[in-house]
Amino acid sequence: MPESPEVQALVEFLDERIRGRAIADLDVGEFRIIKTRNRPPASLTGARIQRLERFGKHVGFDTEAGWLMVGFGRNGWIRWNAPEDPLGDEPVPEVARITLDDGAVMRVVDLGDFLAVTTSVVDGPADVAGIAALGPDPLLPDFSREAFEHALGTRRKQVKALLQEQTSLAGIGNAYSDEILHRARIAPTVHAALLDGAERDRLFHATVDVLRGALADRRGLPPDRLKQAKVAAMAVHGHGGQACPVCGTTIVDHVLGGASAQLCPHCQPERSGAGRAGGDSMPG
Numbered sequence: 532m533p534e535s536p537e538v539q540a541l542v543e544f545l546d547e548r549i550r551g552r553a554i555a556d557l558d559v560g561e562f563r564i565i566k567t568r569n570r571p572p573a574s575l576t577g578a579r580i581q582r583l584e585r586f587g588k589h590v591g592f593d594t595e596a597g598w599l600m601v602g603f604g605r606n607g608w609i610r611w612n613a614p615e616d617p618l619g620d621e622p623v624p625e626v627a628r629i630t631l632d633d634g635a636v637m638r639v640v641d642l643g644d645f646l647a648v649t650t651s652v653v654d655g656p657a658d659v660a661g662i663a664a665l666g667p668d669p670l671l672p673d674f675s676r677e678a679f680e681h682a683l684g685t686r687r688k689q690v691k692a693l694l695q696e697q698t699s700l701a702g703i704g705n706a707y708s709d710e711i712l713h714r715a716r717i718a719p720t721v722h723a724a725l726l727d728g729a730e731r732d733r734l735f736h737a738t739v740d741v742l743r744g745a746l747a748d749r750r751g752l753p754p755d756r757l758k759q760a761k762v763a764a765m766a767v768h769g770h771g772g773q774a775c776p777v778c779g780t781t782i783v784d785h786v787l788g789g790a791s792a793q794l795c796p797h798c799q800p801e802r803s804g805a806g807r808a809g810g811d812s813m814p815g
């Protein structure tokens with residue numbers, strides 16, 4: 532699932548290359564991804580792109596004729612072909628194609644078993660319900676400790692679920708929530724309300740450091756290498772059965788409400804009162 536560091540790296544990569552270019556053709560091959568039927572993406576044909584911006588895990592193209600918002604869902608992405616770079620013959624699960632006036636092509640793809648990419652054409656990003664409801668974004672420079680405390684609140688919700696809840700904090704998914712909790716030495720099952728001051732402190736710094744560190748590492752990579760770079764950088768996520776890079780203990784897989792989590796039982800011990808039952812469950 533694309534998460535904020537890779538989406539931000541994608542946005543910066545594309546923005547540098549497409550800002551000021553006009554959309555020569557916008558072809559949606561899979562009409563089910565269109566969420567604004569009265570204003571289809573093709574209505575932006577001819578419009579100039581003023582900039583690209585990230586909103587949580589969404590990408591927004593600010594054009595003269597309105598915003599094209601793209602949500603990646605679990606397995607969406609954008610493939611980039613520079614003007615001098617012809618499209619290959621290999622089949623790609625393309626759902627939409629944006630051709631620019633200089634010949635560059637962006638293909639929106641969905642690699643999942645079920646279609647989850649969405650596109651909307653709106654006057655402003657906040658016209659998309661999922662974006663209007665986004666919580667504060669730890670990758671943004673103005674993200675504060677106060678905003679983080681507010682997001683954590685005093686709720687009886689498991690902290691891993693809370694980190695991934697887009698209305699609490701924007702941009703974090705399954706992989707980075709595992710990495711953040713490992714860095715903070717906190718078990719994913721602990722309820723946010725039970726975290727003490729030192730744990731909240733560690734969690735705040737881990738959240739900011741993991742996401743900003745990932746962005747610093749990914750910045751400048753071409754879009755087709757970002758996912759691979761993300762996977763290669765993981766300390767615990769996806770490493771069940773392997774040694775924790777901090778202490779050498781075997782990393783374990785936990786299934787939490789249908790989603791998987793990987794953690795180091797030594798670095799992230801469960802505590803009594805960490806409440807595996809009750810409270811909100813994990814998102815599916």
Ligand SMILES: [Zn+2]
Nearest residue numbers: 775778795798
């Ligand atoms: Zn460990």
